[in-house]
Amino acid sequence: MTVRTENTSPEKKKTQALCVFVAEKSEDPFGLPKMHQKIDHTVKQVCKETKGKIGSISVIHTHQMVPAQRIVISGIGPRHKVTHESVRVSAGRLAKRMSELGIDEFCIVIPDSFPLKLGIAAGAAVEGVNLSLYSFDKYKSDKKTKQPSLTILTDQSKTSGAVSKSNSISDGVLYARGIANLPPNECNPAHLAGLAKSLASKNKLRCTVLSKAELRQSGFGGISAVGQGSKNEPKLIIMEYNGKKNEKPTVIVGKAVTFDTGGISIKPADKMDEMKFDKCGGCTVFGIMKAASDMKLPVNLVGIVPSVENMPSGESYRPGDIIKMYGGKTAEILNTDAEGRLILFDALSYGIKAYKPKEVIDFATLTGACIVALGTNVAGMVSNNDRLAKKLEESSQRTGEQVWRLPINDDYMDMIKSDYAEIRNTGPGRVAGAITAAAFLASAVGNTPWAHFDIAGTAWVQTGTKDKPYNPKGATGFGVRLILDYLSQ
Incomplete structure (x- = not known):
């Protein structure tokens, strides 16, 4: 408008x-x-x-x-x-x-x-x-x-810059919503990769897409395993924005499962249609990259989107499998519906190794356990860095995108240790499900300043979502405004 x-x-x-x-x-x-x-x-x-x-x-x-x-x-x-x-x-x-x-x-x-x-x-x-x-x-x-x-x-001299900035931020949110709302028969990993290339060409971004063969050859075991059950092949999408010379980038990673059946550990039929929204973390990254470029933010950003379709077939990965993820760590598969952490592990490991960032932030519709803990109006945040977490919390207060920091320590890391591999992709039973999922990711980032947002409850309007006029039915674009506010400080 x-x-x-x-x-x-x-x-x-x-x-x-x-x-x-x-x-x-x-x-x-x-x-x-x-x-x-x-x-x-x-x-x-x-x-x-x-x-x-x-x-x-x-x-x-x-x-x-x-x-x-x-x-x-x-x-x-x-x-x-x-x-x-x-x-x-x-x-x-x-x-x-x-x-x-x-x-x-x-x-x-x-x-x-x-x-x-x-x-x-x-x-x-x-x-x-x-x-x-x-x-x-x-x-x-x-x-x-x-x-x-x-x-x-109003007084134009005091507001014109803010209005222009807000227009760009809004466009980023709407762009993220538009992709997230696409149905799975149209938006598969290849389609998402095509959108990234188009976005890059229009917004002076550098875009690289790794194919199924390249992912296997380069050791992306998590993405390869989750994506192998679908005829729609997995992709790793990498977008780079350079707004400042000689500065380490911020890496932003977003989970993009274009449809999640749960794989062999198949989900119940009820509300499975909403699993088109399992790509919302990746869509948030798209919106951030678009707006950062439009705003000409003086920062360096790398957006990494691992994209798969999690389907059951004769080619699917199975409970009991042991896979080697990017960087060499092995993971035992106990549940194929805990797939997001596998593809994120690969993407986080790659982003840290390839770009040596000053910080890494990820968004993922990761666990139903986060909804049980916090409901549908607050995203869970897990971080290994108090300063980063505090800054992100301050941005969330300004943007109205509520977050709540959850703890992580060695006790949670112990809960994902495996008897047969180095780690396993679920914790013991249903206890602390949102945190054990984050612990899996923490094992990929090491000491790099990191914040993880579990947006399973906030990524789209669902049962229990507070009625807000600016969040009409469908995807919300949660996280785009929060990160742009953080990057603008």
Whole structure:
């Protein structure tokens, strides 16, 4: 959608809808001057009735008494509790209401009197609007192709950079969602590799894709084993963005199982259709790489996406198999549905060996155990580095993408020791399932600063997901905004 900023005074702006925020227990919306006696009176009455409660939206038709056709008042909660997230949510609700009304363009007023810094508030509003108007309609004949344009009425000198940045970040999230929502009959590992090459050519990224034969020859035993049961061959996708000379890169790894049946340890049929979302970690990496390039971030990034389809067949790997992963470590297979950690182990090991990064971060829809522990609104985070974990937690607070750090120590590492190989791909029974999965990955990264995000609950809207206007049904693109915020600090 089209977003721009203007210095125009609200009372002079000709628009279909002039949208303003009002704090709880206030009768004066932020930045709305006196306009017309009847309009001013109605605004005060509406504010009294709605009490500025977050989520409340009231539309006042002006009947040509002022240039704006409508004044739209959105509650934003207590003034002292206004945050990035409350602006994002309120702006998202405004956008959805404007779309429902069939409005072609609307304005949001962000004045100097707003409780947040103007750049922060304007950026959050843009994200809320952009992300809320997303819909995946590729396979529908009735497509919602037209979206309303947005003008932020604010001090341009303080907000134009933030708005441009938020546009790029939003585009990255929407790009990740668009791939993640693709059905498995269209999006297999080869298709994902093709998308990476296209993204690279348009965004000045370097892209390398390793084939099935190259993976076997180079010792990627985890990716090769998981992918061998499907006619759709596995791929390892590597994208490089260079925004700063002579600096070690950040490596970001994302699990991309384009469909996960569980393999020989097959999953129950219920909700197996949602296993198209098992590629969401990889899609997050795609979105980060796109936005980082668009924003011209002064960092070096390597995005690594191991992609497979986990299928049962006569060629599938089995419980009881012992495989040699990248770097030479052996793993006993106890459950073929614990496949994500195998392909991530290969990718993490390769990324550290090939690029010697300053840090490595991975995203994966890794375990149902994480949903049992934290639900569907908080991602689990495991890290071997307190400084990295703290910085990522701070970014999550700004972006509203909630994370909770889980522990890891030698006791958890002992839980994945194998009697027949060096490690095994599940812990003992169902205890600490999210952490033992992370422990498997920890055995690949060694002392390299590392953070792992288990996004099994947050990668798409599912049972128990909190209703947020900027997360419509389907993939959420979780993690794109968080990492871009982290990289921007």
